[in-house]
Amino acid sequence: MAKATPVRSGDQLAGCAAESDAERAAAAWALADEPLTTFLQEQVVPYESDEVTRLIVDTHDAEAFAPVAHLTVGGFRDWLLATATRPDAAATLTAVAPGLTPEMVAAVSKLMRNQDLVLVAQAARVTSAFRTTIGLPGRIATRLQPNHPTDDPAGIAAATLDGLLMGSGDAVIGINPATDSPQATARLLHLLDDLRQRFDIPMQSCVLSHVTTTVDLIEQGAPVDLVFQSVAGTEGANASFGVDVRLLLEANEAGRSLGRGTVGDQVMYLETGQGSALSAGAHLGTGGRPVDQQTLETRAYGLARALDPLLVNTVVGFIGPEYLYDGKQIVRAGLEDHFCGKLLGLPMGVDVCYTNHAEADSDDMDTLLTLLGVAGAAFVIAVPGADDVMLGYQSLSFHDALYVRQVLGLRPAPEFEAWLAGLGMADPQGRVLPVDLDASPLLSIASGA
Known part of the structure; x- marks a missing residue:
């Protein structure tokens, strides 16, 4: 192997x-x-x-x-x-x-x-649903990732506005918090849920704290839509994340118990990435022999499948050149991960990304994004200007998502597309239209934060 x-x-x-x-x-x-x-x-x-x-x-x-x-x-x-x-x-x-x-x-x-x-x-066709339907033919969704180095509400609101105005956010608006404190996580959850209710947006939100933090907040009545966790392909690697199968199954039940979905009840958001098991020293298999990172990555999808998730994505180039050295390796790994996840029945997305010390650039990401669009990826991740200022890596921009929809004739998730059209932000083909910021009700997202 x-x-x-x-x-x-x-x-x-x-x-x-x-x-x-x-x-x-x-x-x-x-x-x-x-x-x-x-x-x-x-x-x-x-x-x-x-x-x-x-x-x-x-x-x-x-x-x-x-x-x-x-x-x-x-x-x-x-x-x-x-x-x-x-x-x-x-x-x-x-x-x-x-x-x-x-x-x-x-x-x-x-x-x-x-x-x-x-x-x-x-x-292959794999669909999932919560407040939007993910994975339908002819569509590609996006995770709007409005991260901020200090979790500043105004900065997060500005990044969120930027993404919404360019048609991003139909997979999830998901924040990587700067800390894992329950108080900070709760503040961000309320910020996103207030935004959803204020503008009647068919969206799901997620603050990517540890699963135990999220479950505790569910018990405290916080407005949790999706339950997030990074997962890996061996018991030892998952232990390094502080999780096991029992905990993940219980978290799935806790999230579903809230009944917050409107078109579906899939509540888990799972992230993976080739190399995580090796990073944890948990990559050895039968006879103590090392197992290749792509096989271990695919085993993580076997775990994910048992949780019936709304979203799964591989952060394909995030860990660094120690695992995927250059653009060629990242492109290949992204296509492998997407293929393997989808063939196993997962609503599979990809964070098309690289670290600044890898031998890769935005041209490589353009290639992978286009190939994933052709391959029917459920969603991709987009950040302002393709540069995540909190995590310090390069991903896709909101403009990149518009590019792949335009060139391949792809559309947003249907519920989100209808919302965009209702605000005059999308045409009948689902293409995002220029918006008059002075007249847009969404402008208050940033000004009122």
């Missing part, structure tokens, strides 16, 4: 990467001949010592797996590519998803070209 993986710096750092192109090609050839059933009989991370493995194995749907159970990994690739060209592709891929384990999906992705990853992901 590891040696068949396309080149990436994290696997080289972990000591599990192929040492030459010839070795990588030989490993891919051998992997292609492995039966899919091997992944049910042999575990990459031991069942006895890892609860993520136990969750994956114990929830496997043998009936859904039956149509592909006779295939090898290479045969599964051929099956996916053939299925993607058929009129019933979406229904077929949806039906087989519960029968696929993360390791099967990670394995087949290693045999696929970028165009293969795009083709199959585009054919």
Whole structure:
């Protein structure tokens, strides 16, 4: 598995990467001949010592797996590519998803070209809903990320206004707080909920505090829409985040108990990223051997699937060049993550991003964004000017989201689009129109903060 993986710096750092192109090609050839059933009989991370493995194995749907159970990994690739060209592709891929384990999906992705990853992901259909519907064909949503270094309400309001005026925020308005204090989190939750009610915006909000902070605030009556948590592909890596499967399942139930959704009740927002397990020293599998970072990332999607989330996204270039060295590696990883998550049945988005010390730039992000738009990504993340001033990394701008909608004919989530049109901010095709700031009721978001 590891040696068949396309080149990436994290696997080289972990000591599990192929040492030459010839070795990588030989490993891919051998992997292609492995039966899919091997992944049910042999575990990459031991069942006895890892609860993520136990969750994956114990929830496997043998009936859904039956149509592909006779295939090898290479045969599964051929099956996916053939299925993607058929009129019933979406229904077929949806039906087989519960029968696929993360390791099967990670394995087949290693045999696929970028165009293969795009083709199959585009054919898959995964929708979710809370106050807006995410993942519908012909649409791409955005997380509006109005972070501020000191959680200043005026700064957050200004960034939020900037995004709303450019049609962003239909996936979620989500703030990474500068601290994890319950008081600061509660203030931000009330700020966003007041905004939603004041302007009757069909949106969901989220303050990305630790899940335990959010659950405590739910018990105190705070206006929590979505419950956030970063997750990973091994028990040890999740322990480094301060979570386990039981806690996440309880948090999901706590969020749903509020009944705040209008068109759906999916309340979990989960983030992942290749390299997180290695960062935590929790990347070793059976026999103490290192597991490649992309397989571990896909295992995180197996955990996410059990939580029936509204949103999942990989922060693909956020951890740094130690794991994804340059633009080529980031683009490949973003397409892999999106493909694997969607094939497992997740409403998959991507934070198209890079750190300033990586060998990447905005041209690489333009390429990945366009490919993800073609591949049917559920959502992307957008920040003012593509520069997150609190987290200190480069993501997409609100203008980038407008670009991909325009060039590919994509639209916002339908409920959010209707709201934009009602304010005269979108045309009948869902395209955002110029707004007279002096006449816009949204101007009071910033002036009244």
